[in-house]
Amino acid sequence: MSKLETTLTLILTASLIANVGLVLYLRSALVRLLSFSEELYDLQGMITNFSDHVNSIYEMEMFYGDETLQFLMEHARDFNAQLSNFDYIYNLVEKEDDGESEQTETEEKKETVQE
Numbered sequence: 001m002s003k004l005e006t007t008l009t010l011i012l013t014a015s016l017i018a019n020v021g022l023v024l025y026l027r028s029a030l031v032r033l034l035s036f037s038e039e040l041y042d043l044q045g046m047i048t049n050f051s052d053h054v055n056s057i058y059e060m061e062m063f064y065g066d067e068t069l070q071f072l073m074e075h076a077r078d079f080n081a082q083l084s085n086f087d088y089i090y091n092l093v094e095k096e097d098d099g100e101s102e103q104t105e106t107e108e109k110k111e112t113v114q115e
Contacts, residue, residue: 033089
């Protein structure tokens with residue numbers, strides 16, 4: 001082998017190793033991002049449910065006009081509004097879930113037709 005062939009082989013090997021490493025890192029980063037997205041989506045749902053629950057308690061006749069519950073309700077709404085700034089993150093999971101449910105429904109329809 002000539003010196004040029006050896007140099008090109010080393011560069012090719014280094015490039016392949018770097019590309020494989022970058023692909024593995026990218027996969028790991030995407031898995032962490034999707035995991036975070038799922039957790040944020042769940043948190044958004046929990047805060048919305050909490051806000052609705054506090055609102056329903058506040059509207060009860062026995063608690064109507066209670067300032068503490070009113071402030072708690074306003075705080076929950078503000079927190080929910082602040083969390084909505086991250087819609088673009090947890091929408092990653094929501095869109096993915098919609099696609100999976102549509103695929104599952106299509107498969108169930110196919111199975112029903114086959115029977």
